[in-house]
Amino acid sequence: DAGVIQSPRHEVTEMGQEVTLRCKPISGHNSLFWYRQTMMRGLELLIYFNNNVPIDDSGMPEDRFSAKMPNASFSTLKIQPSEPRDSAVYFCASSLEQGSADTQYFGPGTRLTVL
Amino acid sequence: AQKITQTQPGMFVQEKEAVTLDCTYDTSDPSYGLFWYKQPSSGEMIFLIYQGSYDQQNATEGRYSLNFQKARKSANLVISASQLGDSAMYFCAMGRNQGGKLIFGQGTELSVKP
Numbered sequence: 001d002a003g004v005i006q007s008p009r010h011e012v013t014e015m016g017q018e019v020t021l022r023c024k025p026i027s028g029h030n031s032l033f034w035y036r037q038t039m040m041r042g043l044e045l046l047i048y049f050n051n052n053v054p055i056d057d058s059g060m061p062e063d064r065f066s067a068k069m070p071n072a073s074f075s076t077l078k079i080q081p082s083e084p085r086d087s088a089v090y091f092c093a094s095s096l097e098q099g100s101a102d103t104q105y106f107g108p109g110t111r112l113t114v115l
Numbered sequence: 116a117q118k119i120t121q122t123q124p125g126m127f128v129q130e131k132e133a134v135t136l137d138c139t140y141d142t143s144d145p146s147y148g149l150f151w152y153k154q155p156s157s158g159e160m161i162f163l164i165y166q167g168s169y170d171q172q173n174a175t176e177g178r179y180s181l182n183f184q185k186a187r188k189s190a191n192l193v194i195s196a197s198q199l200g201d202s203a204m205y206f207c208a209m210g211r212n213q214g215g216k217l218i219f220g221q222g223t224e225l226s227v228k229p
Contacts (some may be wrong), residue, residue, distance in 0.1 A: 024141060043206065045216035056215060070176025101167065101210035102151065104217060106160035 002026070004107035006092050012113045018080040021110045024073055027096030033093040033104060034067055034077050043091075049075065050097060082114045117142045119207050128197045129228050136183070136192040136223045138207035146212040149190040151181065154222070155203040163205075166190060168212075185197035194225075202227045 005024040013019055025032045034046040035060075042083040049069045062068070064083070069075040079086055089111050093104040118141040128134035140141040140149065151163040166174045166181045174181040194201055204224050208217040 031214065043219040044222050048216055050214070055229055059216075069177040089158065093160075095214075101146075101150075101165075101212050102214060103150065103165055104210075105162060106152075108159050111158070 004092055004094050004105055006107035006110050007106060008110060010111050013082055013114065014115050015083055016081045018078065019082045019112060021077040021090050023075045023092030023107060026105055028097050029094035031095045031097040032069060032075050035091040036092060037089040037091060084114045087112055087114050117209055117218045119209050119218050119220035120140050121207055121223050123223045125224045127226050127228060130199060131196055133193060134196045134197055134225065136205050137223065138190045138220060140190060142209065148210045148212065150164050150217065152206045152208060153200050153203045154206060185217045197206040197227045199227050199229060201225060
């Protein structure tokens with residue numbers, strides 16, 4: 001079975017450029033999460049969708065970040081304009097939410113470097 | 116607010132021995148779930164084991180077991196018969212039973228010595 005798929009795996013860009021990260025959740029899962037991992041802050045949630053609807057975006061740093069989930073099998077995280085402090089590993093995770101603390105399965109991550 | 120604490124930044128264990136990675140948590144929620152994930156040097160996050168707050172028995176998955184002590188608010192991971200491939204970062208996490216985000220600890224880096 002295919003797990004969570006993320007692309008690209010690595011992205012190097014220059015400050016000010018637009019960056020788009022993509023995620024395909026596990027088929028049948030109804031919740032999707034975007035996390036960011038840095039040495040300083042560890043793993044933190046950016047945004048969480050349930051049934052394609054954003055439920056919690058309190059972790060989105062600022063207006064430069066936006067996320068969409070146009071359908072159950074695709075989500076994007078966009079950073080515009082990017083800044084060096086956005087350099088991190090961005091994980092997408094999905095789960096089948098059934099009213100309990102459901103296991104989240106992570107994608108391989110996108111390592112973003114902003115120069 | 117929920118909080119996860121992993122007090123061991125790094126641990127060493129001899130191959131074939133057992134090791135315990137500590138995790139304590141704080142929450143006011145009556146029901147929640149506790150998770151452990153493994154992150155090898157390749158970077159992916161691998162789910163290992165889950166414990167529900169109402170589960171009477173400690174969770175086990177192969178060589179992994181979770182020593183759940185609810186009164187102490189601890190959820191330690193025990194790895195038996197350590198293997199070289201167990202060398203990785205290990206993260207403890209907590210989620211609410213209403214779903215939503217996981218709160219992660221800072222991680223413990225485990226090194227298995229041959």
